[in-house]
Amino acid sequence: MDAKTQKYDRQLRLWGSGGQQALESAHILLINASAVGCEILKNLVLPGIGQFTIIDQGTVTQSDIGSNFFLDADSLGKSRAERAAELLGELNEDVSGHWVAKDILSALTENPSFLAQFSMVVASDISRQVAEKVSSLCWTNQHAIPFVWVKTVGLLGTARLILPEHAIVETHPDNVADIRIDNPFPELSNYAKSFDFNTQDTLEFGHIPYVAILLKYMEEWKQEHDGKIPGTYAEKNQLKANIRSGMRSGDDENFDEAINSVLRSCQPTAVPSAIKTIFSDPKCETLNPESSDFWILARAVRDFVNDHGKSGGLLPLSGTIPDMKAQTDSYVTLQSIYKTKAKQDVQEVSKLVDAVLESLGRAPGSIASEKIETFCKYSAFLKVIRYRSLEDEYTQPKTKQIASWLSEEDSLFAQYVLLRASDSFFDDHGRYPGEGNDWEEDVDHLHANVATLLQSWGIDTDVISKDQTHEIQEVIKLITHQYIPMDNTFIFDGARSVSAVFAV
Amino acid sequence: MVDAQTITDNERWAGVYKLLDRNSLIHPEFEPQEEIKEFIQSCKILVIGAGGLGCEILKNLALSGFCDIHVIDMDTIDVSNLNRQFLFRRADVGKPKAVTAAAFINKRVQGVTVTPHYCKIQDKDEDFYSEFALVICGLDSIEARRWMNATLVGMRDEDNPDSLKPLIDGGTEGFKGQARVILPGITSCYECSMDMLSKPTGFPLCTIANTPRLPEHCIEWAHILEWPNVHGERKMDTDDPKDIQWLYETALARARQYNIQGVTYSLTQGVVKNIIPAIAATNAIIAASCCNEALKIATTCAKNLNNYMMYSGNDSVYTYTFEHQRKDDCPVCSTSATKLDFKGDKTLEELMDYLKEKPDVQLKKPSFAVGGKPLYMQAPKQLEEAMRPNLQKPLSELFSSGDELTITDSTLPFSLQIIVTFI
Ligand SMILES: [Zn+2]
Numbered sequence: 001m002d003a004k005t006q007k008y009d010r011q012l013r014l015w016g017s018g019g020q021q022a023l024e025s026a027h028i029l030l031i032n033a034s035a036v037g038c039e040i041l042k043n044l045v046l047p048g049i050g051q052f053t054i055i056d057q058g059t060v061t062q063s064d065i066g067s068n069f070f071l072d073a074d075s076l077g078k079s080r081a082e083r084a085a086e087l088l089g090e091l092n093e094d095v096s097g098h099w100v101a102k103d104i105l106s107a108l109t110e111n112p113s114f115l116a117q118f119s120m121v122v123a124s125d126i127s128r129q130v131a132e133k134v135s136s137l138c139w140t141n142q143h144a145i146p147f148v149w150v151k152t153v154g155l156l157g158t159a160r161l162i163l164p165e166h167a168i169v170e171t172h173p174d175n176v177a178d179i180r181i182d183n184p185f186p187e188l189s190n191y192a193k194s195f196d197f198n199t200q201d202t203l204e205f206g207h208i209p210y211v212a213i214l215l216k217y218m219e220e221w222k223q224e225h226d227g228k229i230p231g232t233y234a235e236k237n238q239l240k241a242n243i244r245s246g247m248r249s250g251d252d253e254n255f256d257e258a259i260n261s262v263l264r265s266c267q268p269t270a271v272p273s274a275i276k277t278i279f280s281d282p283k284c285e286t287l288n289p290e291s292s293d294f295w296i297l298a299r300a301v302r303d304f305v306n307d308h309g310k311s312g313g314l315l316p317l318s319g320t321i322p323d324m325k326a327q328t329d330s331y332v333t334l335q336s337i338y339k340t341k342a343k344q345d346v347q348e349v350s351k352l353v354d355a356v357l358e359s360l361g362r363a364p365g366s367i368a369s370e371k372i373e374t375f376c377k378y379s380a381f382l383k384v385i386r387y388r389s390l391e392d393e394y395t396q397p398k399t400k401q402i403a404s405w406l407s408e409e410d411s412l413f414a415q416y417v418l419l420r421a422s423d424s425f426f427d428d429h430g431r432y433p434g435e436g437n438d439w440e441e442d443v444d445h446l447h448a449n450v451a452t453l454l455q456s457w458g459i460d461t462d463v464i465s466k467d468q469t470h471e472i473q474e475v476i477k478l479i480t481h482q483y484i485p486m487d488n489t490f491i492f493d494g495a496r497s498v499s500a501v502f503a504v
Numbered sequence: 505m506v507d508a509q510t511i512t513d514n515e516r517w518a519g520v521y522k523l524l525d526r527n528s529l530i531h532p533e534f535e536p537q538e539e540i541k542e543f544i545q546s547c548k549i550l551v552i553g554a555g556g557l558g559c560e561i562l563k564n565l566a567l568s569g570f571c572d573i574h575v576i577d578m579d580t581i582d583v584s585n586l587n588r589q590f591l592f593r594r595a596d597v598g599k600p601k602a603v604t605a606a607a608f609i610n611k612r613v614q615g616v617t618v619t620p621h622y623c624k625i626q627d628k629d630e631d632f633y634s635e636f637a638l639v640i641c642g643l644d645s646i647e648a649r650r651w652m653n654a655t656l657v658g659m660r661d662e663d664n665p666d667s668l669k670p671l672i673d674g675g676t677e678g679f680k681g682q683a684r685v686i687l688p689g690i691t692s693c694y695e696c697s698m699d700m701l702s703k704p705t706g707f708p709l710c711t712i713a714n715t716p717r718l719p720e721h722c723i724e725w726a727h728i729l730e731w732p733n734v735h736g737e738r739k740m741d742t743d744d745p746k747d748i749q750w751l752y753e754t755a756l757a758r759a760r761q762y763n764i765q766g767v768t769y770s771l772t773q774g775v776v777k778n779i780i781p782a783i784a785a786t787n788a789i790i791a792a793s794c795c796n797e798a799l800k801i802a803t804t805c806a807k808n809l810n811n812y813m814m815y816s817g818n819d820s821v822y823t824y825t826f827e828h829q830r831k832d833d834c835p836v837c838s839t840s841a842t843k844l845d846f847k848g849d850k851t852l853e854e855l856m857d858y859l860k861e862k863p864d865v866q867l868k869k870p871s872f873a874v875g876g877k878p879l880y881m882q883a884p885k886q887l888e889e890a891m892r893p894n895l896q897k898p899l900s901e902l903f904s905s906g907d908e909l910t911i912t913d914s915t916l917p918f919s920l921q922i923i924v925t926f927i
Binding site for chain 2 (some may be wrong): 001003005007008009010011012013014035039042043046047048054062064065066067070071072073090091093094154155171172286325326327328329331332355423428434439486487490492494495497498500501
């Protein structure tokens, strides 16, 4: 094992070399070297992003040193961006850190395409005005740049994810097994028939794989029921009873496994509705030379599904089976039956991918075969998240939804309202509530801001009475394109140790 | 007159003092007092573990105003720690975690003293533990947590309020984790929630020996069966790459023989060391929550967590906060014995295997006694040999239905009382 694999072992077990490569090619911009900003960057530098840049025009104060681990006593009076970049850079020799001692707005005035060099932007301690500017630049950049806006106040923390679309192939579902007992392909049916259920050899009988047991009893059921699989609860129980009657000793583990799988196997194999939605997405229907690999692959899989002769109307087979009581040979044979079928499906999809690529003027084979294989394997679990823009959040509030969130008991949405109100407070006073000594007076002003906000949503102003660190790993999930990130605003209330996610 | 140090302190802790100087909106009973600030500076806090969680916890405590922090850890730094244990550098590999972490914090955060203890938690006695205001655990071992929990619960004397040591326990696994607050004798304890743990993974010996199907089966064959065959008495060192390499090659050869795919060096290491994936971000989240609770308990600026927060970051971000209930027959925090129904014709060995695997018991090397009379003892050797035949006897020959068994295990600082009813 090389040094890098050793160092990253504990995380490679989660996101593999593909995820790691994605991290290593990322360049993250941190706007403001605040305590929470530096903590976020720390959690990205450690797993090994390629580069980071910190932009911050401030100099280090006592209170920065007291709250930010990546600023020390020697940093006092020096550039915050420079010192934080230095101390964060020490965490990982494979990461290169840069800094800019400027204010983000002036950097953008000097160079309007300043943000285009980054793969993601994370900001904290910025005003709404700055957030809107950065957000719209990120959103409209040629390749949209994900933007994470973080706020912390006292024991309250919130993060908002802003990007047009995020598509994930490796969602890491708990179980990708796709057994198809209800609808076996010919090789599978033949396999099931190869077992002798009348054998006198107890060892052999006790090791008939449950898939073969299920297939035998399901086939018999179908013959007696016009080719239909059990539909009702009573029918499923009857199938279980049929299997149980075939047991010899009463504790044949393989028969137990079969019985335990009846309910799942009686779910007809079909394209999940969430995947159908992806197939009918305009981005899947109408491809263009700018289409991302995700949509090209989605289209090819859709065409595969629609070609009933090849797919039977089903998604490509995942090719994964669970462990089960079986002799080595029969298990390995069964495994290879599923794998072979999965490979055939991948080959069919690959042909379609090449056809699509050609029609778009791209070279056939320009999407790597491993990528096609992964896409097929996880095709039942694909996920596309479309986020709302910050502009929409502000100009087209979901008033009905907001009213309903606020009406829930102990709703954390009140905290969202307070944070929005504190932005309004900043607009009015040029500072955040509670920053000065007259914090009691600030509360009254803040309350007025809350009332104004609620009125603009047409909501009764007495729904909110009062109130206030956290950072998250959302960034990693966005970069690696694995696992599912949140949509779109996360709130953590440290006073009560509770959290919630709202799609505002 | 306000001296220069106070001014600096006030500036430096401006963030924390905003919480401590104001009548809290979140906890109306809270009264700001100078004594509270003095208390967090002077009280002693104990951190168990200087690993992924421990590094984070130490940093957070130091930045929250706690000045007298102790840390216990018996481990030394490994290369694979560097992706998250940010107080360590490549040059530190091989050094004790506790010592290195303490030195780093002491250098980085002025005015904070972290005292390292490079030893096992079991090496310290109750006198040691009683010096602390509260204990935060950032461990990956069930055994160590059970020990710490039982020790702190055992130390509590209802007539002496100072004997109550709040235990804040954090744990992570990949993108998931949990943080909880245990008030010994008041809330549910670690032992009360043992049944929430999943069954320890293991493969049946007959599968490993006769019908391997998965790469893991081949690895376990090399690990459990082939190693002692080839190496005799020599114990395997899972931290020695040479031993892992041997296991990998042996497992690979077996896998080839059976046509099984997927044996890799990394998988071999993962299986034999029972490696749990770990990342910086999840540790940061759980540690933040633990320290948040520590600050709340020490200052009363807000109500503490009652008493369990589960966190999952696989799919979006999800937390679930609830009150875990005490277990009536908890062997640590209650006085009543656990009840168990078991077939009287089963052997003592079968009972032992059952208890080893049962998630809420998880014994390693249990010894059994009934009414003060030993049934089976793990040590000394002569006694073990003399009593071994009992393992094969049916329970009904050894004691009567309804008898109370006393079970001890070297890994547990308490004994289990189980009333066994034959069915
Ligand atoms: Zn208990």
